[in-house]
Amino acid sequence: MRAGGDARGSSYDRRLRKVWLLRTFGSGKMCPCNWCRKRLTYKTLTADRIVPGHLGGTYKHSNIVPACIKCNRARFHQKTRCVARRRRGDYTTKEFAALMLQEWR
Numbered sequence: 248m249r250a251g252g253d254a255r256g257s258s259y260d261r262r263l264r265k266v267w268l269l270r271t272f273g274s275g276k277m278c279p280c281n282w283c284r285k286r287l288t289y290k291t292l293t294a295d296r297i298v299p300g301h302l303g304g305t306y307k308h309s310n311i312v313p314a315c316i317k318c319n320r321a322r323f324h325q326k327t328r329c330v331a332r333r334r335r336g337d338y339t340t341k342e343f344a345a346l347m348l349q350e351w352r
């Protein structure tokens with residue numbers, strides 16, 4: 248992972264990331280969605296960040312899980328709602344990140 252962290256990186260980086268997810272969470276050719284267990288292949292797999300980018304979450308391996316596009320999108324909306332709460336000042340950044348990790352594990 249190059250400096251800059253949050254960047255999605257080149258298409259080469261994205262390819263490596265997908266291959267790593269398939270190998271780590273599955274057989275190398277397919278793996279389950281981390282949330283709904285749907286079977287994913289290289290084509291349908293997306294890299295989902297546990298801690299989202301605006302909170303400093305990067306695409307480093309410890310922060311990504313395989314997700315289908317549907318779950319990735321659903322989680323994005325969830326994130327957006329949480330961010331609204333965060334903006335109101337209900338949580339500190341640290342509390343907020345911990346809360347999300349719990350809710351979305």
Ligand SMILES: [Zn+2]
Pocket residue numbers: 280281282283284285314315316317318319
């Ligand atoms: Zn899913």
